[in-house]
Amino acid sequence: MFDDNDLAANDDAILMRIADLRQQHKDLDDAVVALSLGPQPDQLQIARLKRQKLVLRDKIAELEDRLTPDIIA
Template sequence: MHGSKEEPDLRQRLSELQREHRQLDARIAEMENAAAVNQIEITRMKKRKLWLKDEIARIEDQIFPDIIA
């Protein structure tokens, strides 16, 4: 663990993003199984989900940087 003052903030943000990502995943699955599928809304949510995944990876890289020995 790194003693950065910023790390608790990053961990909090990471947790929030991961929670939103899971919620979107569940909502997309619900919508895809619904009788009336709103493809535009599903596409928008999938784009948001991809953005969240990239943001999660970026924050994880800041918290847990690769150490090359």
């Protein structure tokens, strides 16, 4: 079975992964803004980056859900 140390280590790994995904999300957001400011923005590339941001957002939400314990009411 798992002890508290294993669970804490797993939570730490999840938190580190969330931080990494948030940084990637911010980098994509910065890229979208930079592309949008150009004289002729590449709408296809912007749409691809936004889709990647949504995928990252879903992964972040999934990992955050793992950190929240299920409470049976």
